[in-house]
Amino acid sequence: MKNIKLIYLISGVIICLQSSCKKFLDIDAPKDSLSAAQIFKNDEVATSAVTGIYSGMANSGYASGGNASITSVCGLSSDEFENYNSSLVEFYENELHPQNTSIGSLYALPYTHIYTVNAILEGLSASKGISATVRSQLEGEAHFVRAFCYFYLVNLFGPVPLQLNSDYRESRNNPRAPEAAVYQQIIADLETAERLLTDTYVSGERVRPNRAAAEALLARTYLYMKDWQNAEKYASLVISKSNIYDLVGLDEVFIKNSKEIIWSIFPSANTNSQEGNLFILQGTPDYVSLRTSFASTAFEPDDKRKTAWVGNYTDQTGSYDFPYKYKVKSSTTISEYSVVFRLAEQYLIRAEARARQNKLTESATDLDQIRHRAGLLPIKNTHSDINQIQLLTAIQHERQTELFAEWGHRWFDLKRSGLSTAILSPLKAGWKSTDILYPIPTDEISRNHQINQNEGY
CATH class of the missing domain: 1.25.40.390 (Serine Threonine Protein Phosphatase 5, Tetratricopeptide repeat)
Known part of the structure; x- marks a missing residue:
C-alpha cells in the first residue's frame, strides 16, 4: 500500500x-x-x-x-x-x-x-x-x-x-x-x-539548486531569525565563491546563467520569464505598474538602477512606470529565466548582519559594493561618521531599490522590521x-x- x-x-x-x-x-x-x-x-x-x-x-x-x-x-x-x-x-x-x-x-x-x-x-x-x-x-x-x-x-x-x-x-x-x-x-x-x-551546477545551467543556493537561503533565514552571526557566516560563504559568482552589469543581472545568479527557475516551454511578460508594458496596464511615488522618490539622484530597471509606457490614459529588470516580454528565443537568488542580496544580508553586530566599517564596505554598481558614491564617503541606526536605515533603503519587484522582498522587509x-x-x-x-x-x-x-x- x-x-x-x-x-x-x-x-x-x-x-x-x-x-x-x-x-x-x-x-x-x-x-x-x-x-x-x-x-x-x-x-x-x-x-x-x-x-x-x-x-x-x-x-x-x-x-x-x-x-x-x-x-x-x-x-x-x-x-x-x-x-x-x-x-x-x-x-x-x-x-x-x-x-x-x-x-x-x-x-x-x-x-x-x-x-x-x-x-x-x-x-x-x-x-x-x-x-x-x-x-x-x-x-x-x-x-x-x-x-x-x-x-x-x-x-x-x-x-x-x-x-x-x-x-x-x-x-x-x-x-x-x-x-x-x-x-x-x-x-x-x-x-x-x-x-x-556540491557547488557544481549539475545541469550546466543555474536552474537546479547547488550548495550555494542552500547557503544563500540559510543566510536569509538566519537574517529573518535575527541570528546575525550565522547570517553573516552563510552570506560570506556564498560571497567567497568568487570563481562562480560576481556582481555583473545592471543590464546583465537577469540574463540566464549570469554570474550573479545563484538559482533561477527555468520557464515554461518556449517562453522567457513570466516576470517579463507580466511587468513590461506595451499598452495600458492589465495587472500592475510601479507606484508613481516609488519610481519618483525611492532612487537617489544619479542611481543607474532607475534608468536600467524602470521602464515607462505612456498613452492617452496616462503615464505608467514598470519594473524593467527583465527585458523580454515574449519571445521563443529564451534568454531570461526567473531569478530566485542572486549575489547582491547576499551582500545586503551580510551588510545588515554586520551592522547589527556593530561591525560598521565592514557593513559599509558590503553596502558600497551594491552602491558602486548603481553609480552611487560610497556610503562611507558621504557619511564618514555614520552610526548604527543610520547605517541600518541606509541598508533598508538599498534593499528597497535593489530588490524591488523580486519575490516579495519589500513586503517581508517591512514585516520583519x-x-x-x-x-x-x-x-x-x-x-x-x-x-x-x-x-x-x-x-x-x-x-x-x-x-x-x-x-x-
Whole structure:
C-alpha cells in the first residue's frame, strides 16, 4: 500500500499542478499502480521526479513570477505596485478574504511540492538502483525545496503545519507549528542540503539548486531569525565563491546563467520569464505598474538602477512606470529565466548582519559594493561618521531599490522590521496591523479542524 501511495503522490502531483488542483490532499489513492522501485529504478527516472518539481514551480502561481505569484501579490500588498485588475484588488487594498482563490493557491501549492518532496525522499531511501552521487544530489535538492516552500509559507501565513512524510492520513490534521519550529525545520533541511550538494551546477545551467543556493537561503533565514552571526557566516560563504559568482552589469543581472545568479527557475516551454511578460508594458496596464511615488522618490539622484530597471509606457490614459529588470516580454528565443537568488542580496544580508553586530566599517564596505554598481558614491564617503541606526536605515533603503519587484522582498522587509504599519497605513485606507499575515484559506480550516484562523480575518 505504501508503494502505491508513494507513486500516486509523485504522479498525481504532476497532474494536479497541470490542472491547478486545489484539493490534492482529499483525493484517494488508486487501487493499483506501479511500485516505488519501478519509479526509482535508475538515475534518469529518479532525476525526472525531482526536476518535475521545478517545472511545477514555473507553471504554478506562487513561484511562477506571474500575476498570482509571490512577486506580484506581495508587491501589491506593500508599497511597490499599483493595481489594475479586479482579481488582485484584495491584495492591493489589504482586504483579503480567506475564500480568495489566490490565497488558496499560495497555501496549497507549496504543500503540494512538500508532499512531492516527502514522497521522493521516501522513494530514494527505498531504492537500490540509484548511484550514490545522484542519490546525494537528489536528496539535497529535495531537502532544499522543502525548506524553500516552508520559508514562504511561514512568512506569508505565520505558524503552519509541518508535514514531513507522504502519508496524508497521518498529517492532514496536524495543527499549526510555532514559527520557531518551522524555522528550525527549514534550517535542518538546508543544513542537510548543504552537506549533500556540491557547488557544481549539475545541469550546466543555474536552474537546479547547488550548495550555494542552500547557503544563500540559510543566510536569509538566519537574517529573518535575527541570528546575525550565522547570517553573516552563510552570506560570506556564498560571497567567497568568487570563481562562480560576481556582481555583473545592471543590464546583465537577469540574463540566464549570469554570474550573479545563484538559482533561477527555468520557464515554461518556449517562453522567457513570466516576470517579463507580466511587468513590461506595451499598452495600458492589465495587472500592475510601479507606484508613481516609488519610481519618483525611492532612487537617489544619479542611481543607474532607475534608468536600467524602470521602464515607462505612456498613452492617452496616462503615464505608467514598470519594473524593467527583465527585458523580454515574449519571445521563443529564451534568454531570461526567473531569478530566485542572486549575489547582491547576499551582500545586503551580510551588510545588515554586520551592522547589527556593530561591525560598521565592514557593513559599509558590503553596502558600497551594491552602491558602486548603481553609480552611487560610497556610503562611507558621504557619511564618514555614520552610526548604527543610520547605517541600518541606509541598508533598508538599498534593499528597497535593489530588490524591488523580486519575490516579495519589500513586503517581508517591512514585516520583519516592524515598519509595515508606519509605511503602509498612510497608503491603505483599511490597513490593520494584523494584515502583515495573509489569512489561512477557508478550505484548509474546513478540512483540518486543528487549524485556527489568523487574527483579523
